[in-house]
Amino acid sequence: MAITTSYSLKQVQRRLLKSKVMGCLREEDRKKASIEITHRLCSHPVWQDARVVSLYSSLPSEPDTSDIFRLAKASKKKVLFPKVVGKQLLFFEVEKKEDLEKNFMGIMEPKASCIEVLSQDMDLILVPGIGFDRQGQRLGRGLGLYDRCLSTLPSKVCRIGLYFSFQEIHKIYTEPHDQRLDLIITEKELIRVVLRS
Numbered sequence: 001m002a003i004t005t006s007y008s009l010k011q012v013q014r015r016l017l018k019s020k021v022m023g024c025l026r027e028e029d030r031k032k033a034s035i036e037i038t039h040r041l042c043s044h045p046v047w048q049d050a051r052v053v054s055l056y057s058s059l060p061s062e063p064d065t066s067d068i069f070r071l072a073k074a075s076k077k078k079v080l081f082p083k084v085v086g087k088q089l090l091f092f093e094v095e096k097k098e099d100l101e102k103n104f105m106g107i108m109e110p111k112a113s114c115i116e117v118l119s120q121d122m123d124l125i126l127v128p129g130i131g132f133d134r135q136g137q138r139l140g141r142g143l144g145l146y147d148r149c150l151s152t153l154p155s156k157v158c159r160i161g162l163y164f165s166f167q168e169i170h171k172i173y174t175e176p177h178d179q180r181l182d183l184i185i186t187e188k189e190l191i192r193v194v195l196r197s
């Protein structure tokens with residue numbers, strides 16, 4: 001049967017990218033790549049100038065973000081983590097890793113004692129995903145949580161995707177609600193997205 005809608009094409013790409021991760025990602029390579037990605041991010045001026053940054057607790061299939069958290073706290077940044085509430089992401093300040101607990105889909109999220117911060121107050125947001133292309137398009141886990149959040153953020157908030165280089169595909173199928181990244185960082189390079197008219 002022919003696949004004709006962007007929805008099903010997305011599903012196909014998502015499945016393909018997920019199986020790529022299963023096939024390509026060994027723990028040792030993940031560790032090495034995560035160190036490179038952390039270094040690239042933390043030496044970038046956008047990161048160094050940011051005072052309020054939104055992070056996330058990584059899944060085993062994503063670059064490890066734990067050193068990024070440590071470095072952000074060491075340089076006195078305010079660090080926010082998302083919490084899934086219905087179809088929305090809300091953001092809370094996290095001071096130390098003990099402020100996190102297992103919640104939605106087993107992800108570490110801020111505990112009830114954490115203070116909510118408006119997403120408009122961020123300088124920078126790290127956006128997880130399972131695939132990307134060089135035009136800054138990303139494919140997430142299919143719940144639209146980050147697309148909804150990004151669609152309400154002011155344009156001054158820098159959107160950065162952290163990926164393994166093998167998660168790149170030539171063109172992510174997009175729908176009108178999909179939100180682009182400004183920067184993509186992999187273990188091999190930093191891609192600054194230039195919008196073409």
Ligand SMILES: Nc1nc2c(c(=O)[nH]1)N(C=O)[C@@H](CNc1ccc(C(=O)N[C@@H](CCC(=O)O)C(=O)O)cc1)CN2
Nearest residue numbers: 056057058059060061105107128129140141143145146
């Ligand atoms: N690290 C991280 N945090 C995040 C997201 C994300 O993509 N990555 N989310 C973005 O929306 C939200 C949570 N959405 C999620 C949606 C689906 C699954 C999921 O399918 N988990 C699988 C396998 C995980 C893996 O690939 O390692 C599972 O539990 O079996 C997880 C989170 C908010 N926090």
Ligand SMILES: Nc1ncnc2c1ncn2[C@@H]1O[C@H](COP(=O)(O)OP(=O)(O)OP(=O)(O)O)[C@@H](O)[C@H]1O
Nearest residue numbers: 138139140141142143144145146147148151177178
């Ligand atoms: N701004 C928005 N407002 C309302 N619905 C939205 C918005 N953005 C996405 N959605 C809905 O969310 C669902 C999932 O979208 P999509 O498949 O693009 O998610 P994704 O990019 O994989 O996930 P995420 O953004 O969480 O990483 C779709 O049904 C889409 O219509």
